[in-house]
Amino acid sequence: MSHDEVKQQPPINHAPSSNFAKEVEQEFYGDGIMKCIQCGMCTASCMVASMTERYRPRMLIQKILLGKREEVLSSELPWLCMTCRLCEERCQEDVNLSEIFHAVREIAAREGYIPQVFRNTINKVLEDGWLLNDAYTDFVEDDRSDLGLDPKLSWNNDFVKKIKKRYFEGVTKK
Numbered sequence: 001m002s003h004d005e006v007k008q009q010p011p012i013n014h015a016p017s018s019n020f021a022k023e024v025e026q027e028f029y030g031d032g033i034m035k036c037i038q039c040g041m042c043t044a045s046c047m048v049a050s051m052t053e054r055y056r057p058r059m060l061i062q063k064i065l066l067g068k069r070e071e072v073l074s075s076e077l078p079w080l081c082m083t084c085r086l087c088e089e090r091c092q093e094d095v096n097l098s099e100i101f102h103a104v105r106e107i108a109a110r111e112g113y114i115p116q117v118f119r120n121t122i123n124k125v126l127e128d129g130w131l132l133n134d135a136y137t138d139f140v141e142d143d144r145s146d147l148g149l150d151p152k153l154s155w156n157n158d159f160v161k162k163i164k165k166r167y168f169e170g171v172t173k174k
């Protein structure tokens with residue numbers, strides 16, 4: 001491409017399309033996102049990224065910085081971070097990625113964007129207060145009895161009802 005052709009190209013607009021990064025920054029522990037220099041060390045360090053090409057922490061940070069609010073909130077990507085913090089150990093800019101993604105999940109959950117697989121998990125806990133119901137064996141029952149605890153799972157039904165009422169009523173989007 002000649003110099004004149006380059007000059008005729010329309011300027012690339014690098015301005016974010018929304019103030020989403022600022023919004024994330026204002027969440028609890030969401031600060032730090034502006035420090036990212038997009039070096040990619042986080043992606044190179046991430047075990048989740050090594051398992052699936054869909055998940056790239058650097059790109060997720062980039063999307064937030066670019067203001068892609070709806071795309072990020074409606075995606076399952078912020079929920080794939082397992083908060084191991086290996087990326088944070090290696091990030092030269094001290095970006096707290098796991099907490100930033102946690103902040104994004106907070107916003108997403110408030111707006112009803114919770115991936116179905118997590119809804120299923122939540123519903124399972126809300127059903128009986130026990131995530132791994134199938135793992136609830138005679139051994140656990142014996143252990144609970146030995147410790148003087150009620151071995152039956154229905155012990156926290158009232159608590160579960162309160163949690164449901166407080167956090168999950170009125171959530172409509174997927």
Ligand code: SF4
Nearest residue numbers: 036037039040042091
């Ligand atoms: S390692 Fe840190 S600075 Fe580099 S892309 Fe990841 S978050 Fe940004």
Ligand code: SF4
Nearest residue numbers: 046081082084085087
């Ligand atoms: S904290 Fe999240 S993004 Fe960072 S390495 Fe662990 S899984 Fe990947």
